[in-house]
């Protein structure tokens with residue numbers, strides 16, 4: 001529970017920033033609490049302004065795969081800062097980061113650095129449209145691709161191909177080229193292609209959906225997307241902003257062995273600084289200005305500070321030293337503990353080091369099954385965990401991120417706390 005300093009800061013912040021925050025989920029609205037204001041973080045721990053310590057499983061929503069303030073990263077960043085924060089001119093560091101990314105994700109034959117996942121996705125879609133000279137795109141219900149106009153759509157129930165914006169302020173015209181299919185349901189994609197096949201520039205997908213809670217692809221789903229996009233000469237875009245450098249060095253495309261035409265990276269790619277990437281087939285990326293007619297630019301794109309954080313993070317991941325095995329093992333331990341504690345009253349999904357505990361008896365394979373979760377139970381679970389010093393996402397529909405900095409002791413304490421939380425929930429609800 002938030003202490004008095006967090007309470008006071010929240011009150012003041014709400015006067016001047018909508019909801020007191022700079023990104024909505026931080027406001028703890030879904031769990032009816034005051035957010036804890038963070039003072040600092042180190043390794044697996046995060047500390048609030050009231051002096052409470054938490055084991056952190058939000059990890060800044062994904063970037064923190066090495067844990068917080070890894071000295072190898074922060075000392076390089078400090079050094080770079082002293083040499084100038086931004087020049088608006090090309091640097092060697094950009095080339096170094098671009099080649100590192102290219103080496104780890106070989107399908108990105110050419111790429112561009114930008115500042116946020118939202119911007120990267122928006123630019124990737126523009127490149128796909130420019131390349132194919134087609135306007136329509138397909139996205140999946142429950143997949144999040146940033147907050148740009150054309151992608152803020154999950155579509156009204158039933159009306160599969162009629163897209164209504166999710167947000168006020170998005171003109172209808174901006175979403176009418178966005179067609180919405182069902183995640184993990186290849187037939188919903190096929191039927192859209194049968195109707196609009198030659199107008200579809202791209203299919204964009206989170207290869208493991210992680211913004212409706214974690215929902216892994218069912219066998220054949222990603223393969224089906226690859227096949228159908230090829231058949232209709234449409235492009236397959238993997239939004240790997242979460243999965244990139246997390247499921248494997250080469251992201252979900254390496255993990256599942258499927259090569260997309262365009263890839264979007266973010267979060268881990270910037271090692272905790274604002275940086276994202278889009279790239280892919282050379283012939284597509286050659287459409288981007290100044291080479292081609294697809295315009296995209298950015299004052300701070302590729303700035304040396306963010307680029308340095310990216311380089312140092314990716315260098316450590318490239319060496320690996322067992323990081324991927326360790327975070328996957330620790331995630332498996334946590335999943336097994338949750339399954340044992342809650343039994344069949346929950347569904348725990350895991351892919352690699354991504355995990356979600358859904359409060360539903362259904363097997364969560366889709367948006368519909370994800371939203372069958374009991375968010376009241378999640379609220380109680382969240383409150384118990386936070387009070388016990390474990391900081392998980394303040395929403396049922398976000399992933400739990402496990403980092404290389406989480407120790408065996410952290411994981412054991414977390415598993416034990418999950419067990420206690422289950423006992424408390426069982427005694428207060430009819431689970």
Ligand SMILES: *Cc1c(COP(=O)(O)O)cnc(C)c1O
Nearest residue numbers: 116117118144145146239241242
């Ligand atoms: C976070 C996220 C984005 C948006 O990235 P921002 O940097 O927040 O703009 C896009 N796609 C996916 C899959 C994400 O998880």
